[in-house]
Amino acid sequence: MVLMIAMSLVSMESTDDAIMGNPFDLSTEALASIADLDDYPIEDNDAARADRMLAALESIPEGERQGMDLDVEALRSKPLAERLAKLQGLWEVRQQELREAYDAMPKVNELLMERIDILNNADATDGALTGALTDLEDLLSDIDMARDFHTIGGFPTLASMLRCSRPEGVRELAAWAVGTAVKNEPEHQLWALEDGPDSQPSVLALLLENAMAATTPTLRSKVVYALSACLTNSGDVQLQFGSRMGEAVLSAMYGADGSDRRVRMKTLTLMSDLLQEAARGSPAAVLATMPVGSTASSGGAWCRRVDEALQHAHSPAALEKAIEAVQSFTPSCRDQFAQLDTKRRLEGLAQQCRSSPPEGFEVAEEEFHKELTQKLEECAVALR
Structure with a gap:
C-alpha cells in the first residue's frame, strides 16, 4: 500500500519534472525500502480484485441490489475470467448509479x-x-x-x-x-x-x-x-x-x-x-x-440575584449553577454577600448536604452529592 502511495506521488509530479525536476527522485531501491514498511500489503491479482468487488457489491443494501443481476453463488462457480468480467460490468453500473445520485443531490x-x-x-x-x-x-x-x-x-x-x-x-x-x-x-x-x-x-x-x-x-x-x-x-x-x-x-x-x-x-x-x-x-x-458589585448601578442587583438563586435552587443542576455564580461574583460582591448573610446560607446548605440531599432533591450519584457539598463549604470559607 505504501508503495502504491509513493508511486502515485511520483506520477503526480511527472508533469512538472521537465520544468522543476522531481523533488522526490525515488530510486527503485528507495521505493522497495518504503514498500517493506507496509505491514498490510494488498494483493493485486485478478482473484483478489474479484473478491474485493464481490464483497463491496454484497454490502449494498438489499433494496438497492434488486435488479442488479447479482447472483453471488452463481458468480462464485464461474471461471475466474468470466467472474471478473461480470463483476467489472456490475461495478461500472454501480459507480454510474452513485455518480447520478450524487449529481442529483442538492x-x-x-x-x-x-x-x-x-x-x-x-x-x-x-x-x-x-x-x-x-x-x-x-x-x-x-x-x-x-x-x-x-x-x-x-x-x-x-x-x-x-x-x-x-x-x-x-x-x-x-x-x-x-x-x-x-x-x-x-x-x-x-x-x-x-x-x-x-x-x-x-x-x-x-x-x-x-x-x-x-x-x-x-x-x-x-x-x-x-x-x-x-x-x-x-x-x-x-x-x-x-x-x-x-x-x-x-x-x-x-x-x-x-x-x-x-x-x-x-x-x-x-x-x-x-x-x-x-x-x-x-x-x-x-x-x-x-458595574457588577457597584451599589450605585444595576451592579448591586446582581449580588442580590446570586443570593436569590442560591435560595431558590430546587434541583441539583440549579444548585450547581448557583454555587458557580457565587464563586464568580464573590470578588465583586463580598460586601453585599456579607449584608445578605450569604455565608450563613451556604453553610446551612452544606450542613444539609452532609446529612442528606436538600429537601425535594433526588441526587442519584453520591459523588455529585459530595462535590456539591465541597463546593458549598469552599464558597462559605471564601466569604469569611
Missing part, C-alpha cells in the same frame, strides 16, 4: 441559497420564514457550512430576521441560528460586529435590542444563548458589549415582568462566565462586567 451552496432566497422574499409567510430558519440552524451547526454561509452573504440576511418589526417566533429562531453559527469559533464571533447593508445594525446591537423588547421567555432564552455564543472568549465582542451598556441591558431583561426562572438562571450564568474571564485577566471582560 449542493451545499444551493441548500444555503434556497434558504437565503426565502428569507429575502418580502412575500414569504411567517411559516416559510420559520421553516427556513429552522433548517439554517441545523445547517450552520457545521463550521465549514457556517463559513460558506457568511462568504455568500447570508449573514446580513439572517441578521435582518432579528429586527424588532419581525414576529417574536421568527426572531427567536434567528437568534438560535446566529448562536449556532458563531459559537466556539473566534473568527465567526466577529461576524456579530459587522454592520449590515442599508444601515442595518450589527447582530450584537440587534440582540441587545431584542433583549429589551422581548416579551416571551422563549425569545429571551434564545437571545441569551446567542449573546453567550458571541461573547464567550471574544475580547472584541466583549468590548462592544461593554460600550453598548450590555450589562445594564441584561440586568433590565432579568428584572422584566414575566422573565421566568430558567431565563434568569441563563442570564446569571452568562454574567458569571464573563466575570470568570475578567478574573483571568481579560481587559474586555473587565469592561463588560465593571
